[in-house]
Amino acid sequence: MATIDLNTGKPLEGIDDVWQSIATILSTSLKSLVMARDFGSKMPRLVDHAVSPVTLIDFYAAVPEAINRKSPESLMAEEPRFRIIQMELSDMTDQGHAQFDIEGIYYPRGHLGDYSEARDAQGRVILSDNMVVGSYV
Structure with a gap:
C-alpha cells in the first residue's frame, strides 16, 4: 500500500504512510x-x-x-496497520499547544487482515494554534 506524501508529492510507504x-x-x-460519516475524530472540535x-x-x-474505530462498511479499523499501546501528554501550554507521544504496534500488512508481523512504533500528535497539526515518527 503506497500513497503520496502530502508535503513533497513523492511516494510514501510503510510506517511513514x-x-x-x-x-x-x-x-x-x-x-x-x-459518504464516510464515521471517518475522522472529535479532536478538531476539542481544540477550541x-x-x-x-x-x-x-x-x-x-x-x-x-484510529481504532471500526468502519461499518469495511468492518475494519480506520487505520488497521497501527494499534495504540500507550499515549502520554509530553507538553502542554496555557495557549492550547499540546503534544502527545504515542507508542504502539505497527502491522505492515494489517490492511490485508494479516497481523502476523508486528513492529514497535512511536509517534507524536501535536495540537497547535487551535488545530491538529499532525502526527509523525
Whole structure:
C-alpha cells in the first residue's frame, strides 16, 4: 500500500504512510465527510475548548477511538496497520499547544487482515494554534 506524501508529492510507504494516515484521521472532523460519516475524530472540535483536566481526558479518548474505530462498511479499523499501546501528554501550554507521544504496534500488512508481523512504533500528535497539526515518527 503506497500513497503520496502530502508535503513533497513523492511516494510514501510503510510506517511513514501510517503516520500520514493517522494525521488525516485526527485532523478530519467526525461526520464531516458526506459518504464516510464515521471517518475522522472529535479532536478538531476539542481544540477550541479551554485547557482543563476534562479536556485532556477527552483528547486521550479521542485519539485511540478515531484510529481504532471500526468502519461499518469495511468492518475494519480506520487505520488497521497501527494499534495504540500507550499515549502520554509530553507538553502542554496555557495557549492550547499540546503534544502527545504515542507508542504502539505497527502491522505492515494489517490492511490485508494479516497481523502476523508486528513492529514497535512511536509517534507524536501535536495540537497547535487551535488545530491538529499532525502526527509523525
